[in-house]
Amino acid sequence: MSSIPQNYCDENELIDCVQRFFSRHHVGKLLAKCNGMKEKGVSPVSLLRYKLSNIFVGRSMYMQQRTGSFKEDFSKNTFYRFLNSAKTNWLRFTSLLAADIVNNDLKDLTDDSRKNVFIVDDSLFSRTSCKKTELGSKVFDHTDMHFKKGFRMLTLSWSDGNTLIPVNSCLLASAKEANIIGPVKNFDNRTIAGKRRKLAQTKAPEAMMTLLDTALSAGLKADYVLFDSWFSNPAQITAIHSKGMAVIAMIKKSSRIKYSYCGEQLNIKEIYSRNKKRRGRSKYLLSVDVMAGKENPIPAKIVCVRNKANRKDWLAFICTDTTLSEEEIIRVYGKRWQIEVFFKTCKSML
Structure with a gap:
């Protein structure tokens, strides 16, 4: 009696897992809503399932054809036409x-x-x-x-x-x-x-x-939209606020971006220098209420904290939900780090 290799069993389990995922979340119906189906020929759902299975198994169509292990009922041209289709949203x-x-x-x-x-x-x-x-x-x-x-x-x-x-x-x-x-x-x-x-x-x-x-x-x-300083322009902050979501973002230390504070238009450096900082082991150095935006300004809270990488430096966050405490703003913004882990995982595993 011949034994079944362990990697063969693992591959079948992964392929079955992908199949169950497609069935549970009705991938075929979602693909049809996005103009991804066709009237005749090989089903795009089977092509997409084959593609995802190969990613998790660590195989490619090219190597399967080279080794003679390709057993699907569609051709190479059909598969690549599906991947290159510009009609699917x-x-x-x-x-x-x-x-x-x-x-x-x-x-x-x-x-x-x-x-x-x-x-x-x-x-x-x-x-x-x-x-x-x-x-x-x-x-x-x-x-x-x-x-x-x-x-x-x-x-x-x-x-x-x-x-x-x-x-x-x-x-x-x-x-x-x-x-x-x-x-x-x-x-x-x-x-x-x-x-x-x-x-x-x-x-x-x-x-x-x-x-x-x-x-x-x-x-x-x-409830909230989180992003770093590269996207934190007042125009984007007010636009997101108009969609019914609050923003928590890091602020650029730019002299061109200004906020309404105490009746004046000041940038974040000027706001920071004009206020007394909290001493001791406080989690934040400064917290002030400002108005963000030019045409339709909205109330916001700016919280300044120490930069852990450089204790002499400081970072600033803005939050359009003024009811949140300073500690809660810092805690919620900490969730943004998850996307950095996601990027690292994608680059190392996929």
């Missing part, structure tokens, strides 16, 4: 799938007092060469403060403090034509392909609003 698909997971599986695991959040951040999606990559660009890497080839992957995630679910994402090329290395193709801006390419050349704060609108239209809800 993947942005809406991932948002609908995330909403189904959150609303049906995760929502009832925590009580109503727990605050759910949206987290927005970007990470470098590097490539060694961009000459033949559409819209491949020189983009700025905030980690080592250098320009690199590739894209910025702007990601929106949902979290309840324990679990993080990626909702949607988009690749951002450079908004400057001088930094674009790869070819630029023309598409009708009314089509999904045209909209995605237009979104890729949009500035990150504006693209963030598109991702939020897509998530809200899919049925996801959150």
Whole structure:
């Protein structure tokens, strides 16, 4: 009697797990809502299931064909046509799938007092060469403060403090034509392909609003939106507040961004220097109420804390929910770190 290898059993368990996931969350119906189905031929659901199974098993179609282990009933051309299809609205698909997971599986695991959040951040999606990559660009890497080839992957995630679910994402090329290395193709801006390419050349704060609108239209809800200083412009803060969500974000130490404080327009450095700081082992140094925005200003609270990396430096956070205590603002903003762990996991495992 021949023995069954352990890796063979593990692969079958992973494939069965993917199949159960597709059935539980009605992936076929969600794909149909996003223009991902077709009238005849191989079902796109089976193609997507095969793709996801390969990712978790650690195999590729190329190696399966080389080793003779490819046993699917579709051809290589069918598979790659599905991956390259510009008609499927993947942005809406991932948002609908995330909403189904959150609303049906995760929502009832925590009580109503727990605050759910949206987290927005970007990470470098590097490539060694961009000459033949559409819209491949020189983009700025905030980690080592250098320009690199590739894209910025702007990601929106949902979290309840324990679990993080990626909702949607988009690749951002450079908004400057001088930094674009790869070819630029023309598409009708009314089509999904045209909209995605237009979104890729949009500035990150504006693209963030598109991702939020897509998530809200899919049925996801959150109490707060968290992001770092790269997105914390007063225009974006007031725009998110108008959608019924509060913002907790780190503030840029910029002399051009000003807030209304005591009847004057002051930047964060001026506000910090004019006020007395808390001494001792307090969790924060300063807390002041300001008005953020130019046309329709909204009340907000600015909290300054010590920079743990440099005790002589300080960081500032802004929160549009003025009822929150300073300690609670700091605690809720700490949930933003989950997306950094998500980025590291994706780059090391996928």
